[in-house]
Amino acid sequence: MSMPSLSPLSFFFSTAPTATPFTLSSSFVESYRAKTTSFGFNGLGEVVYQRTYSRMMSDGTTPEQWFQTVARVVNGTYNMQKKWIDERQLGWDEGKAQVSAQRMYELMFDMKFLPPGRGLWAMGSPITEERSLYAALNNCAFVSTGDAQQEPSSPFCFLMDASMLGVGVGFDTLAAGLTAVHPPSSTDTTFTVPDSREGWVDSLRLLLDAYFVPGGGALPIFDYSDIRKAGTPIRGFGGVSSGSEVLVQLHQEINTVLAALVGSTLTVTAVVDIMNLIGKCVVSGNVRRSAEIAFGDPYSEEYIDLKNYEINPQREAYGWTSNNSIYAELGMDYEPSCTRIRKNGEPGFAWLENMRSFGRMNGVKVSGGG
Numbered sequence: 001m002s003m004p005s006l007s008p009l010s011f012f013f014s015t016a017p018t019a020t021p022f023t024l025s026s027s028f029v030e031s032y033r034a035k036t037t038s039f040g041f042n043g044l045g046e047v048v049y050q051r052t053y054s055r056m057m058s059d060g061t062t063p064e065q066w067f068q069t070v071a072r073v074v075n076g077t078y079n080m081q082k083k084w085i086d087e088r089q090l091g092w093d094e095g096k097a098q099v100s101a102q103r104m105y106e107l108m109f110d111m112k113f114l115p116p117g118r119g120l121w122a123m124g125s126p127i128t129e130e131r132s133l134y135a136a137l138n139n140c141a142f143v144s145t146g147d148a149q150q151e152p153s154s155p156f157c158f159l160m161d162a163s164m165l166g167v168g169v170g171f172d173t174l175a176a177g178l179t180a181v182h183p184p185s186s187t188d189t190t191f192t193v194p195d196s197r198e199g200w201v202d203s204l205r206l207l208l209d210a211y212f213v214p215g216g217g218a219l220p221i222f223d224y225s226d227i228r229k230a231g232t233p234i235r236g237f238g239g240v241s242s243g244s245e246v247l248v249q250l251h252q253e254i255n256t257v258l259a260a261l262v263g264s265t266l267t268v269t270a271v272v273d274i275m276n277l278i279g280k281c282v283v284s285g286n287v288r289r290s291a292e293i294a295f296g297d298p299y300s301e302e303y304i305d306l307k308n309y310e311i312n313p314q315r316e317a318y319g320w321t322s323n324n325s326i327y328a329e330l331g332m333d334y335e336p337s338c339t340r341i342r343k344n345g346e347p348g349f350a351w352l353e354n355m356r357s358f359g360r361m362n363g364v365k366v367s368g369g370g
Contacts, residue, residue, distance in 0.1 A: 021076040021129070022094075024071055028102055032067040037109055053120040063239035070108045073115060074101050076124025080134075118166050127165075136165040140291075145271055146174025156274055157201050159292070163282040164197045168291030171275055173303060176268040184210035184219035185363040191220040193247065195227045200247055204278070207251055210256040224248060250281040268302045269312070272322065277319030292322035295350055298329070304337055307344050325350045 039045030054064045055072070064072070078101045085092045107113055115123065122128055122136040135141075141162050145155045152175060159169045193203045203222060210219035230243030257273050272294050279292050296303035306324055309316040325348035326337055337347055 021075070021077055022082045022097060022101070024078075024101055024105060025098060028105070029067065031069045032070075032105075032109060033065070035067065036175075037066060037111055040111075040148040044238065052104055053117065053365060054126055055121070067109065072124035073108065073120060074105045074124070076128055077101075077104070077115075079124070079129065114225060121166065133148060135162060135167060138162075138167050139169045140170065144172050144174060145176075146172065146178060147174075149178060152179040152212045153205050156204045156208055156278065156332065158277055160204055160278045160282065161201045163196065163279060163291075164200070168293070170293040170295060171271075173268045173271045173294065173296045173300075175266050175271050177265050179212060179266040180213060180214070181211050181258055181264060181266060182217070183262045184217055185303070187218040187220060189220045190223050191243075192223040192226055199226075203247065204254075207254060208258075208274075211262070221286065222248075222361070246281045250277055253277050268296060268300055269306065269315075272296075272306055272324070273305075273315070273318075276315070276318045276321045280318040284323065294322045295325045295327055296347070298326035298332060298337060298347075301336070304340050304347055306347050323348060327352055329353075 002030055039049060049066065049069075050063065054069060056063060057068070082092055082097070085128075099316050108115075114120065116137075116139050118139055122133075127133050127136045132342075143155045143158045145152075148154045155171060155175070159171060162169050191203060191206055193199050206220055210217040222245035224247065227244040227247065230245070254274055254277060257270050257277070261270060263266065275292060275294065298304070303324070304326065305311050306315060307319055309319070312319070316330075326347050328334075328337075328349040328351050330351070330353065334349075337349070340347065
């Protein structure tokens with residue numbers, strides 16, 4: 001008996017492709033083929049570009065040159081704008097678009113401004129143009145583990161899904177003491193893991209639900225045979241497949257974490273362990289780079305000792321996947337945290353009061369002097 005694939009997370013926005021995509025004038029783009037730009041840093045900038053942001057052309061073997069990368073990004077940006085205008089019947093002006101798009105191209109080509117790294121990598125690629133996965137354009141996201149007690153697996157699945165699209169994800173440890181861990185029931189049901197981002201996330205959800213569902217969920221037998229072999233090119237996101245072994249290892253390691261907690265609740269360590277193990281799995285995907293930040297209680301010895309590998313030697317294999325910070329408070333005793341900082345550089349400090357009062361999304365207009 002096989003289990004059907006679960007639906008992907010609704011976080012990722014999707015729209016139908018526009019009938020006539022925007023494209024820069026081919027003669028205009030071609031006029032830049034022989035031009036050069038300054039990547040800076042004595043050549044290191046160009047090495048970083050070629051390593052990280054140059055995608056393979058449609059033939060699958062030829063890497064983009066800078067003039068082609070800029071064209072892809074500009075085309076994707078204007079195509080997104082065109083979709084929005086066409087859907088609302090606001091009147092798309094192709095001539096006006098060509099003029100401003102060419103100006104954007106010139107400024108980008110000459111390094112007068114650049115989009116974020118995710119924009120350079122994903123915009124205008126099959127990620128946005130074919131699959132409408134615009135989440136891949138985001139640098140950062142945050143998910144609270146304490147807000148999803150009806151679906152306690154959701155924050156972990158969100159992090160895996162977003163991480164596999166290159167989004168850096170922050171999380172807290174509020175599920176500790178709240179999320180009960182139940183003994184999973186045995187079953188002969190097999191879940192064949194689809195060879196996709198959604199399939200990997202679905203497998204994680206099934207595993208976590210087996211422990212988090214009250215009364216004991218069913219832990220399926222995972223079949224990894226459909227996952228492409230390591231080294232196989234990934235057409236959509238880019239890079240190459242890491243194979244099934246990293247997912248097998250993720251399942252085994254999370255099983256180990258949760259089995260030890262059956263009959264109790266998630267601990268601070270377990271929350272961060274699961275997130276970090278997911279990060280280790282994701283970073284194995286070649287071009288994907290895990291970027292996590294954990295936020296925890298400054299008065300929790302357990303939390304601020306997570307990167308003390310003398311106390312937690314088992315975490316050294318995956319603790320590096322997140323930066324860990326505390327929710328700092330004005331006037332608090334910083335000594336416990338600073339003692340750890342002197343030893344291993346963490347935790348960092350995050351002042352929520354400042355973020356809420358002076359952040360760019362607080363709705364308050366801040367005027368500055370010259």
